[in-house]
Amino acid sequence: MKNLYTLLTILLFSFCLNAQIIVIDPGHGYGSSTSNNPDGRTATEIETALAVGLKTKTLIQNNCSALTVNMTRTTNINGWTSVTQRAQMSNNWNADRLISIHCNAGGGTGTETFYCTYDDTSTTPDINFSKKIQADMVTNGSFNNRRCVEDNSYLSYHLGVLRYSSATACLNEIGFVDHSTDAAKLNSNTWRDKFALSYFNSLKSNLNITCSASSAPGSFSLTATPECVNNSSRINLTWTSSANATSYDIYRNGSLYASNIAGTSFLNTYVTSGTTYTYYIKAKNASGSINNSNGTLTRTAACTPGSFTLTASATCSGSTSAINLTWTTSANATSYDIYRNGNLYASNVTGNSFLNTYLINAGSVYTYYIKAKNSSGTLNNSNGSRSVTATSCAAKASNENDEQLEFNGEISLYPNPAINEITFEINNVQSKNVTLDIFDISGKRIKNMKLNSDNDLIQQQLNISEFASGIYFINFTIDNKEYLKKFVKQ
Numbered sequence: 001m002k003n004l005y006t007l008l009t010i011l012l013f014s015f016c017l018n019a020q021i022i023v024i025d026p027g028h029g030y031g032s033s034t035s036n037n038p039d040g041r042t043a044t045e046i047e048t049a050l051a052v053g054l055k056t057k058t059l060i061q062n063n064c065s066a067l068t069v070n071m072t073r074t075t076n077i078n079g080w081t082s083v084t085q086r087a088q089m090s091n092n093w094n095a096d097r098l099i100s101i102h103c104n105a106g107g108g109t110g111t112e113t114f115y116c117t118y119d120d121t122s123t124t125p126d127i128n129f130s131k132k133i134q135a136d137m138v139t140n141g142s143f144n145n146r147r148c149v150e151d152n153s154y155l156s157y158h159l160g161v162l163r164y165s166s167a168t169a170c171l172n173e174i175g176f177v178d179h180s181t182d183a184a185k186l187n188s189n190t191w192r193d194k195f196a197l198s199y200f201n202s203l204k205s206n207l208n209i210t211c212s213a214s215s216a217p218g219s220f221s222l223t224a225t226p227e228c229v230n231n232s233s234r235i236n237l238t239w240t241s242s243a244n245a246t247s248y249d250i251y252r253n254g255s256l257y258a259s260n261i262a263g264t265s266f267l268n269t270y271v272t273s274g275t276t277y278t279y280y281i282k283a284k285n286a287s288g289s290i291n292n293s294n295g296t297l298t299r300t301a302a303c304t305p306g307s308f309t310l311t312a313s314a315t316c317s318g319s320t321s322a323i324n325l326t327w328t329t330s331a332n333a334t335s336y337d338i339y340r341n342g343n344l345y346a347s348n349v350t351g352n353s354f355l356n357t358y359l360i361n362a363g364s365v366y367t368y369y370i371k372a373k374n375s376s377g378t379l380n381n382s383n384g385s386r387s388v389t390a391t392s393c394a395a396k397a398s399n400e401n402d403e404q405l406e407f408n409g410e411i412s413l414y415p416n417p418a419i420n421e422i423t424f425e426i427n428n429v430q431s432k433n434v435t436l437d438i439f440d441i442s443g444k445r446i447k448n449m450k451l452n453s454d455n456d457l458i459q460q461q462l463n464i465s466e467f468a469s470g471i472y473f474i475n476f477t478i479d480n481k482e483y484l485k486k487f488v489k490q
Contacts, residue, residue, distance in 0.1 A: 022060060022203060023095040025072040025086050025161060026053035027102035027171075044177040045103040046076060048186045052174070053101050055196035055288055062286035064204070064211035070095070087164035097203060098169035099133065100161050103186055109179040110144030111137045114171045116162035117150060126162075130170035132202045140198035141185065143175055168206075172199075190216070193288045217283035218243030219293035224279050228303035231332055233273040233376075235299055237266040239292060242283035249282045249289070260284075271301035273332075274375025305372035305379040306331030312368050312386040315355075316393035317481075323356040323366055323388055327381060330372035337371045337378075348373075348450060349480060350433050357482045358475045359443050362392035411476060417488035420465040424485070429478060430456040437475045438462075446472070464489055 026049040050073065057069045070093045072086045081089075090098045104112070113134035117123035134148035162169045174195055175182035185191040193216035204211060220242035227234050237250065241264055250258040250266055258266060271277060280296040282289040308330035315324045325338065329352060338346040338354055346354065360366065367387040371378045409428030416422065426434065430453055438447040446467070451458050464472075467489045476483045 020066060020096045020207060020209075021068045021070065021093055023070050023072065023090045023093055023098045023165075023167065024053045024056055025090070025098060025100040026050040027100055042105070042177055044183060044186055045105065048103050048174065048177075048192065049101045050074075050076060051189075051192050052195045052199070055192060056099075056101075056199045059196055059200040059287055060203070063200075064209065066209050066211065067203075067207075083160035084164055086161045090161075090165040090167050090169075095165065095167035095169075097129065097207065098162070098165050098167040099199060099203070100169070100171040101199075102171060102173045104173040104176045104182075105178050106176075107178065108146065108176050109182055110146035111141060111175055112146035112173050113137070113148045114162070114173075115148075115150050115169070118163050125168040126170065129168050129206050132206050133170050133172050133199070136198045136202045136205075137172060137174065137195070140194055140201075141174065141191070143182070143185075146173075189288075190219075190290060193290070197287065215244045216287045217245040217285055217290045219290065220245075220281075220283060221294045222279065222281050222292040222297055224297040224299045226299050226302045228332065231303055232269070233271050233301040233303045234267055234269045235271055235277060235279075235301055237268060237279060237281070239264050239281055242290065244285055244287070245283035246285040247283075249284060251280050251282070253278050273301050273303045276300045300376065302376035303332040303374070304377045305333040305374055307379065307382040308333075308370075308372055309383040310368065310370050310381040310386050312366075312388045314388050314391040316391065317355060317357045319393050320357050321360040321362045321390040321393050323360055323368070323390060325354040325356060325368060325370070327352055327370055330379065332374055332376075333372035333379075334374045337373060339369050339371070341367055343445075345445070346435070346437065346477060347448060348435070349477075351480050353480050354477075355481045358439070358473065358484055360390045362390050365389050409478075411483060411485060413474065413485045413487055417490045418464060419490050420463065421461050422464055422487055423459065423461050424474065424476075426451075426458045426476065426478075428456060429453045429458055432479050433477075434458065435477045437477070439473045439475060441471045441473075 028046045028049050053071060054074065057071060060067050060069045070089070072081060072089050111134065113130045115126040115130040117126055120126065130148050134145070137143060138145040162171055175186055177183050177186060197216065220240045222237065222239045225236045225238075227236050239248070242248070248261045249256060250261060252268070268277070276298060278296050278298045281292045283292075308328045310325065310327045313324050315322050327336070330336075335348045335350055337344060338349060340356070345356070356366070365387055367385050369385045370381045372381075409426060412425040414423055432453050434451040434453045436447070436449050436451055437445055439445055451460070469489050472487055472489060474485045474487065476485070
């Protein structure tokens with residue numbers, strides 16, 4: 001029987017230890033501005049008190065199973081709670097310790113702590129608790145030691161929660177919101193972590209319990225590097241190690257993308273070349289989180305075109321002098337732009353060849369270079385500009401009626417001459433790559449357009465009302481070969 005009594009005593013003692021209750025009271029009520037806060041407080045006061053309170057609760061819950069935590073408010077929008085209501089909440093929870101968190105205003109600097117012994121038979125617990133909170137906040141917050149006192153002028157309002165609560169309690173004014181140095185700390189997530197850790201350690205010491213909290217993650221820096229491997233874009237994220245961190249969360253374009261990453265690198269392969277992405281990372285542990293200290297990084301996924309070489313040779317297209325351009329494939333390229341004599345001549349060419357017949361005169365020298373393109377950028381052909389002299393081709397009588405088109409189709413242009421509009425028709429071009437360029441008599445390109453070849457026949461009207469009167473050439477490029485038509489604008 002005696003042994004049973006001893007066991008029950010031990011169990012009861014253990015239950016009492018586990019039943020120690022901490023009440024955290026984030027002061028200043030609700031709202032995010034003075035306009036909707038009955039206490040007339042600023043956003044810094046309202047939000048700092050709540051943030052530090054929540055961080056303190058997290059520290060206790062994650063590290064001290066012997067303590068239970070309750071809070072008088074957990075959001076900024078859950079309604080106004082008076083000081084007497086807060087005290088009653090503490091009493092209903094049978095709190096062992098109550099800490100009311102506030103921020104000061106009205107001129108001054110530093111931290112100060114208040115206690116209330118107005119109705120207490122013993123003043124020692126409240127005084128000792130307050131002194132511990134004050135001393136630790138001075139040290140851990142690097143604040144001026146303003147004072148730790150019982151101030152009866154506060155009893156009617158701020159310290160009312162202390163007077164009417166039966167718990168050992170104190171109210172700590174962390175710092176002054178209207179002092180620049182204090183305010184910078186109050187608004188800093190890193191400093192809020194330090195304030196919470198200070199409260200946590202003060203409570204452990206005052207309650208004489210053993211439990212540990214890891215320090216908040218330290219600062220670190222992020223690097224984001226676009227890469228291209230086997231023609232696939234990716235962005236390689238690497239970061240320096242954050243002291244005390246146990247894992248990392250990756251945010252892409254403002255949203256959580258990958259969580260609980262161990263290590264200090266992440267290869268983001270689910271990207272689209274040419275698309276821009278923004279990243280930041282949070283280092284985490286049980287004490288909280290901290291963003292990478294160098295902020296967000298914005299990068300464009302890129303598999304830019306690879307190097308390639310161009311060859312230009314003189315040839316004939318029937319009796320017409322021509323220059324045949326061929327080039328090796330540029331990795332990652334989606335199309336090519338051709339430049340002749342320093343000017344853009346043909347754009348968005350696909351494939352690896354182009355037969356240039358327009359205004360090629362025997363004996364004249366023509367210089368070419370090509371740009372490979374995709375959404376990530378352009379690259380010139382790596383062997384530089386290529387120059388070639390056009391050769392003379394055997395004379396051949398020609399007229400538009402017996403012109404033979406190598407693609408076995410027909411090109412019609414009407415009316416010709418034209419005044420405001422001209423219509424063209426091209427047969428037998430389904431699924432072919434067709435572009436159109438209009439040049440004036442001097443060789444200046446006036447218009448360029450890619451034509452839809454979903455059907456076998458292309459028929460389209462062109463508005464030429466703004467063209468000056470004169471002779472023009474329409475150069476149709478069909479699967480990288482040119483076919484020329486002349487019209488007159490009246």
